Amino acid sequence: MAPDLADYKTDVWVDWCPGCGNYGILAAMHKALAELQLPPEKAVIVSGIGCSGKTPHFIKVNGVHAIHGRAIPYAMGIKLANPRLTVIVNGGDGDLLGIGAGHFVALGRRNLDVTVILHDNRVYGLTKGQAAPTLERGLMPKALPRPNIQDAVNPIALALSSGFTFVARGYSLMTEHLKELIKMAVRHKGAAFIDVLQPCITYNDIHTPEYYRGRIYRVEESGWDPVVKDPVERRDKLLEALRRSMENGDRIPVGLFYQDPTRDIMEDRIAGRLPSYLANPPAAQKIEDDGKPVITEKIFRRIFAAYFVKTE
């Protein structure tokens, strides 16, 4: 029987603050998974630490709630060992772009087929409102004792320059739009990134729903075609996507900035070296035969022949 929306929900109580932007992200994820008809046992949601880190407990697919900043490398290990799984990362702005920024860049370089959803509320919520790496300099959300002294990182520009081949932005209060982005990202073959703007009702009194209302517009409505159809288009499309990523004032674009399905993914690069990798990935390989290693004495001697010296 095909799973419906209810099948993707757990009975774990969702303990985010009432009005939290995360509810919109969670709703969009539930719907996206249901509409994709993704078999729950073949999907894995990996998260880091913080409010967003709890996401996997609320979704009835496999969940790996990892440590702070490291959701991406956990996801990489899962995907590389079993490329048949659909792997989605949910992480906060501090998690993915602060403590875990190196992994974010590395995932782009590898273009592994993993989707990363950034919960971008510009503050560290669970530790009571400190500045996140996406908070602009000079701003002082209510928990900060002094205005933020560090500049913000631009998540879209960073993803584009790191090599992500699907780069989009959503808004947690535009659930239907976000759901569609998530579906596209999951379907995309390669490293996909969605920067999801979300209010933090408790600690961010600047980037409120009122702040976003009137600023947000859909980038697709401006006539932008973000999809690379031929590798020769890469440079120009990337530059235009970067230009659009700089828009962050009175007008904030959401939607798909860039998609390049022409670049090879990590799994195919590995399969180029290991021909049976996709058909028989590490997780599926037999390593023993009735308790004996599949590398028998005979095979051992053959593969390591160079290390044997026959004596005179």
Add this chain to the structure above:
Amino acid sequence: MRDEACLIIGGPQGAGLETTAQLLTISLARLRYGVISDREYFSNIVGRHSYIHLRASSIRLPRSLTYPIQLLGAMDAETIFTHFQDVERGGVLVYDLSTENKAFDSIPSMEKELVDRLKRLFGELGVDGSIKSLVSYMSRERGIIAAGLNYADLIASFAKRIALPAQQASRYVSAIVYGAIAAFLGLNQSSIEYAIAARFRGRDQIISINKLIVGEVYQLIRERHQSPVTLAPSALNQSELMVVSGNDVVAMGKIVGGVRYQSYYPITPAADESFFIEANERIEFDGSDIASIVVLQTEDEIAAIASAIGAALTGARAATCTSGPGFSLMVEALGWAGINEVPIVVTYYQRGGPSTGQPTRGSQADLLFALHASHGEFPRIVISSGDHLEAFYDAIEAFNLAEKYQMPVIHLLDKFLANTITTMLPPNLDNVRIERGRIVTISSGAQKRFDSFEKLPPRFVLGSGAIIWHSGDEHDEWGHINEDPENREKMYRRRMEKLALADREIPEESRLSYYGEDDADVLLVGWGSVKGAAIDSIEELGKEGIKAAYMHLRILSPFPSRLFKKIVERFDAGKLIAVEHNYMAQLAILINMRTGAKIEKSIVKYTGRPIYQNELIEAVKRILRGESRVVLSHGP
């Protein structure tokens, strides 16, 4: 003729020293000699002094190195200045005549401390500081045969006869040194040709050039010198030997043990292991793929362990490989593997710390760190191997124990093992078992990954068809966050009791070994790379009438407390000696924690050089004469 010989080959890093040592080891193995060799080098790519210390035996597979040496093969002047004091009276020096006018205080790569020590020494010895004067002192006062060859002239003369591109010529210095040493040791022509063919497999031109140079230098030496260091024909009867480094053999063990995901971030002295596995990532046999191993160089060590954990959650046997600085970064994730009962293997090659410390030198200073790293309490297994063959089997057992007991396993090794090349008896794969514990690869529906009904719950894996959750937060049986005190107590206790279960089930006899006579009255206690020097030393001490034994601790967690206590109770407290490569005698501390026994005597070394048999024997005698602590320091 000698039963055994020790020698050092030295030269600037990058000059082909390893090639010489490999050729020599292969030819010695071909003639059934047992060989062990350690490589000592700076953290440097080209230019700094590096050397290989090798022991060859016609009567056994040697386990340790010792001083003095009988032969010094010098590629440059620094080698002679650094090692001349270690050459035995009547030994041999092979050196480059064109270095004769080099002075010890004009070599920029030599560290100031050594120059200062030599200045004082040369004053006492009446040496003017040049190689010429030093060599003449060595032959006059110490009866050392100085076999001088002009390396550059020799190569130039070969270059006239064969096409030898000028920029490649210096590469053949290693062939000259090899030819000279082979002549002094009395190796036959066929073993030399075998070694060259094996080392340069498939590169015919290089093989023929090497054969020519080695052959002629060999003849030259035989014509000019009587050799005091000719090895007696081997009394060993092995029909084959393996020639392997520690990195090689651990990688082989992992491959046999079923590793299918290995992650790493480059670090000395661990990275070669991952290169080895990557070079063997695809294992084909009779036209089909037996194994496809994913080896990933990650962006840092945190990603290395985190991705290995991810891979392990899918059921693949997964490991990472590092040294101290890398392990320091891994410890947070190690705790996650602990609370989530993930069977990962961390292969940990210790080097000199703290911080960058001595990145290319050996150490055993991370025992307590490996045992306690990461916050909170969780069970782990720590295995440390004493030699190459042990390391091979342990690399396999590490996976078996990790999967069986559903916990991280640290395979604790060190730089000494990593870079020691030795002749090893081929492992016997008949007795190797792969035990996967309670892994569940086919299932369906939501499952309790942490079912508390049993100590070792069924281990559902991602992709098995089950739906499972994991969390670094304390969790309930489903893996969901849970802070209920009764749940906490239940989950915590079950995790911790797995170690007690492992302690009951893993035979203590496999966790420690006793070498020596039952009625010994001195007991050395050690772990890891100490094993070779300790066993060789108790044998020698026995010949001198000192009945000493060695207890080797192989599994440090769970610690074999009962057997340990049973063995030590018949020794006088003053006759227990901890032998370790660290300052604190960390094993002695661990023993005290686990058993209450106090080991009051210690022999320690923390210069980063191996413990040599000669110095260990001497140190044991000093302890028996009443000293309580001996700090070893031999080796440049």
